[in-house]
Amino acid sequence: xxxxxxxxxxxxxxxxxxxxxxxxxxxxxxxxxxxxxxxxxxxxxxxxxxxxxxxxxxxxxxxxxxxxxxxxxxxxxxxxxxxxxxxxxxxxxxxxxxxxxxxxxxxxxxxxxxxxx
Numbered sequence: 001x002x003x004x005x006x007x008x009x010x011x012x013x014x015x016x017x018x019x020x021x022x023x024x025x026x027x028x029x030x031x032x033x034x035x036x037x038x039x040x041x042x043x044x045x046x047x048x049x050x051x052x053x054x055x056x057x058x059x060x061x062x063x064x065x066x067x068x069x070x071x072x073x074x075x076x077x078x079x080x081x082x083x084x085x086x087x088x089x090x091x092x093x094x095x096x097x098x099x100x101x102x103x104x105x106x107x108x109x110x111x112x113x114x115x116x117x
Contacts, residue, residue, distance in 0.1 A: 057083065 006014055061079045064070040 053086070054083065 006017075009017070057079055061075050064075050065072050
């Protein structure tokens with residue numbers, strides 16, 4: 001948009017500005033890559049734990065059906081209810097930090113609204 005202004009600095013100055021800009025972006029780029037690797041690891045770990053939980057739950061349900069003669073339908077309905085309640089609890093607990101941030105933001109907003117003119 002301001003190409004003429006930038007070119008007005010002269011070619012050497014433009015090259016210098018671009019090299020400084022590249023140099024300043026090196027550290028955030030390294031931090032971003034590091035954070036991406038950590039996030040990917042923890043996401044994979046959480047998915048692994050979830051699938052292990054489901055596998056163990058199905059294994060235990062199969063033991064109850066095969067060894068103890070439990071009704072298949074009632075056993076798997078109970079397992080499904082257990083799985084959905086655990087999933088719902090995990091989702092609701094993941095938003096707990098956002099609730100506290102929203103509460104503090106609401107206090108600040110209502111403080112501005114309630115301030116006398």
